[in-house]
Amino acid sequence: MHRIITTIYWLLALSYITSTLTTTYSWSFLHKAAPILLLGVIVWKRASLSTRWWLIAGVLSSAAGDMLLALPLKHSFILGLSAFALAHILYSKFLFGWRNLNRLNLLTVSLFSAYLVVMLFLLLPAVGSLRLPVIGYFVVISVMFISALAANTQGYALRLGALLFLVSDSLLAINAFITPLPLQSVLVMSTYYAAQFFIVTGCIQLVKEPKGD
Template sequence: MKKITLTLFVIAAVGNLAAHIIENADLSFYTKPFLMPLLMVYFSVSSVEKKSLLNFGLLALLFSWAGDVVLMFQDRGELYFMMGLGSFLLAHVIYIFTYKKARWEEEENGLLPTQKIRYVFILVLAGCGLVYVLLPKLGELTIPVIIYASIIVAMTIFALNRFGFTSQTSFGLVFLGAVLFMMSDSILAINKFMEPLPIAGFWIMLTYILAQFTIVQGLLLHKKREPSS
C-alpha cells in the first residue's frame, strides 16, 4: 500500500508539473486536488511512532489541500485568494505544533546561541525583504500578507529549532521542506502582485510538492531516542 500510494503521488505530481510546461489547464485542474490526499494516505500507512504527531501532520496536509482547491478558483474573485491564504496559514500554524511534537526532550549537539541568532536573522530578513518589495502592490491585502509572511517565517524557524532534537536526516528534510515552502509562496506572491514569471505555475508547484513531501518524509524519519546506557 505504501509503495502504491507513493507511486500514485509521483504520477499525479509529474502530471501536474507537465501540465504547467505544456500549458494544459485541464490536466493541471484534475491532478492538483489528488496531490495532498495521496500524500496523506502515504503518511498514514507509513510507520509513525506517535499518534499525535500523525494527527497533527495529517491536519496540516488537510488544510493545505483545502488551500490548493480554493486557489484553483482565485480568478473568480479576491475572496478565493483570501480563503486559500487562510487555509495555508492554518496549515503552517499546525506544522509549527507538529514540529514541536517531533522533537526529543533533551538536546544533543544542538546549535550554539550565536548560530541560532544568525540563521534566524537570515530567515527573518528573507521574509521582511519579500514583504518590503511587495508592499507597494498589496493594497487592501497588506495586513493579511504581512500576517501570512510572519507565520511562514515562524514555521521555518520552528523547523530550524529541531536541530539537535532529532536525527540529522529528519531535521534536514523538514527544514529543507520549510525553506522550499517559503520559496514556493515567494514565487507565487511575486507572480501575483508584481509581474508574471515564465512558467511560474511549474516553479510554484515544483517547490510546493517537494516541500510537502520532504516535510512528511522528515517527520516519518523522526524516531524516539534510545536511552543512553
C-alpha cells in the same frame, strides 16, 4: 517512504505540473490536490506516528488550499491563503514536541530575518488591501520555518521541505504582485510539491528520533 508510493506521488505531481502548460479543465482542482491527499493517506497509515492528527490535519488543510486557489471562487485567494496559513500552524503544532532551540544559530536566524525584511519591503507596497492577510501569512510561515529548523532531528528532509515552501511561496507572491515570472506554474508547483514531500518525510523520520527538551 515506500518507493512505489514515492513514484506515484511524483507521477501525480509531474502530471499536474505538465497540465498547467496546457488548457485548463474542470477537475484540475482535484488533480492539483491529489499528490497532497496521497501524503495524507501515507501519514494515516503510520498508525504508530505520535500526534499524527496534527500532521494529517496540516496535509489536508494544504490540499484544501490547493483546491480553493484553483477553483473560480470570488475570494479564492484569501480562502486559499487562509487554508495554507492553517496548515503552517498545524505543522508547527506537530513539530512543537520535538523542539530544541539549541539547534538554531545566529547566522541562520539573521539570514531568515533579512529574507523577511526584503520580501515584505517588496510586497507590502504592491498588495493593496491584502496587506494584513499577507503579513499574517508571513508570520505563520515564519513560525513553521523556525519550528522546522529547531526540530531535534539529524536528518535534512524537514529543513529542506520548509526552505522549499518558502521558495515556492516567494515565487508565487513575486509573480502575483510584483512581476510575471516565466514558467511560473512550473517553478511554483515543483518547489511546492517537493516541499510537502520533504516536510512529511522529515516528520515521519522525526518520530524515530529523541524529542527535544
